[in-house]
Amino acid sequence: MQHLDVRPSADSLVHLGSDVLRDRLSDLIRRYAHQATADLAEAVVAHIDALYLRPDFRLDPAEQCAYRRFARHWHWLAARHGQAAGRAEVCLQA
Secondary structure, three states, X not given: OOOOOOOOOHHHHXXXXXXXXXXXXXXXXXXHHHOOOHHHHHHHHHHHHHHHHOOOOOOOHHXXXXXXXXXXXXXXXXXXXXXXXXXXXXXXXX
């Protein structure tokens, strides 16, 4: 598996082809399944957003909604990791 930048922005990924973005998205999701981190969840979101923004990536309205829900789920996962880290820090300070 290739090394992927786990903090990319959608803007930095738009130049990649749809097939490359899909492959990288699959790799990131597999990595997340083995080591769930906020950085990986955020990278998944960036890749979903970049794929969604590509002019050659045409979706019907139902598929557009599915992609937006998929991105929101990964946003939630990234935020959940941040909340868990914050709770751990508070517990350590007590």
